[in-house]
Amino acid sequence: MKYLGILAASATALIAVTGCSSGATDTAAPAGSMTATTRPAPATSPAMADGPFGAACSAVPADGEGSFTGMADDPVATAASNNPVLSTLVTAVKKAGLVDTLNSAKDVTVFAPTNDAFAAIPKATLDKVLADKETLTKILTYHVVAGKQAPADLASADLKTLQGGTLSVKGSGESYTVNEAGVVCGNVPTANATVYIIDKVLMPK
DSSP states (O other): OTTHHHHHHHTTSOOOOOOOOTTOOOOOOOTTOSSOOSSOOOOOOSSBOSSOBSGGGGGSOSSSTTSHHHHHTSOHHHHHHTOGGGHHHHHHHHHHTOHHHHHHOSSEEEEEEOHHHHHTSOHHHHHHHHTOHHHHHHHHHTTEEESOOOGGGGSEEEEEBTTSOEEEEEEEBTEEEETTEEEEEEEEEOSSEEEEEESSOOOOO
């Protein structure tokens, strides 16, 4: 727990995540960046998203195992490992020894911080937390809740996490917040989980 206070303060310095509008042209995206504008986000209804939504969905690979189609076939930890925009999260999950736990979980929702969200934390602080398995496990399990939560379930919800704390989720349509974090690409299906990619690392109290 000795690094939670430091990490919580550091994580407030967010790197803004932007994406493309539906009229953006295709351009090459740097691997692991959620700010790339390679292709439009999937079309969704403004009232109810029935597939992945959010401007930063454009940074998810268009095809292959790391694409939305590819991720849907794999359990969540494996799916995330194939997606370059979640590589730092995957490193943290491996260091905490949570790969099997997440892959074997039945119907969960994961709020997955982007690489940029982790990059907002000073490297020395992040390295210390990655080396502290107990603290790291508490932080990561604070990002996981039971059940595959659809966007309609998140309009105004207090969700109990695997860590034991509570997340406050608010929003509608394609705009949602999770505590102080914003959902930048939501409703991403995997074989055993629904993933909402967020722009900030969440900190348990």
